[in-house]
Amino acid sequence: MYLSPPPDSPDADRMYADDRAEMGFVMTGSQLWAHRPELHDGLFALLGAASTAAGLTARERGILVTACASTLGDSYCSMAWGSKLAALADPELSGEVLRGLDDRLTDRERALAGWARRLARDANGTTAEDVDGLRNAGYDDGQILAITTYVALRIAFSTVNDGLGVQPEPELAAGAPESVRSAVTYGRPPAV
Template identity: 45%
Template sequence: MTRLWAWRPDITAAVTAARAAAVTDSALTDEDRAALVVATAAARGDSYCALAWGRRLATLTDADTAANLLRGEVGGVEPRLAALATWATQVVRDPNATTPEDVACLREVGLGDREIFEATIFVSLRLAFSTVNDALGAEPDRQLVETVPAEVAAAVTFGRTASGVFSP
């Protein structure tokens, strides 16, 4: 992935700065952001980010929560994370189909308008980042695949594979 982004360090820095700005002074927690990225990666079919952030979410919560969100299953997941994952999936798949009721679900789990905006910006930036990686052929690193919990690895049945490491 580093080789892909090395062509334009200025753009890499701008994307990194935009992502940092989206989380600075945000009420979104590390768990919230990890759930957003996991759901975004799963909806996009991005195995690299799904594995990296699935591992991170498993560390912040547990492996079953990460695996469930990677499979698009929100039942049994803490309500705030489930609502954020559902929102991320909607934003990725069809942003024009979101409804006031979808936003109300986010409010019901304690998110205000600012946090909903921040979550949406965060998903959009992650989607752009993942699109570049996927379009240019980024594969999960062998070291990454070997360090994710088994539940997370089993849930990533989409995207590119690390050469010979796993096959979805």
């Protein structure tokens, strides 16, 4: 990452402890955001609120993030969320979503993946027909707003991480299934 190590603080310690409990190591992204933990916490509170308002399952969040991150070329979130989706679904499905292959997704999941990719690729290019695809998959307008907010916030998070040089950690890459590692051929390579 391009920033210097953050100062010690109770909030930074909390973020690092959360990483160790979930991942087994401190993520570089957490070290970046430890410069301003309140921004991280606020962003993730809003992400949680959007996810809840949309009624998203963990698997659906995994599909949204992997589809969005891979379209953006964000290796960090692709590797992290590709691994999460592999655990929630299966490794091959996760690799497929990272590659833009949605054949094994449900109709609702395909609508989510397609919407995330459209937003990441060109939010100004979306159409009413694109939104109708979400409606036809069973999402109401309030959920569509919440889903769109969720994806937009993930794009913001990726932009901050990518812009400030965050790379996948060696531990993250080593722990990812082969289907995820082989799909993530873009963005910053894992740190050594």
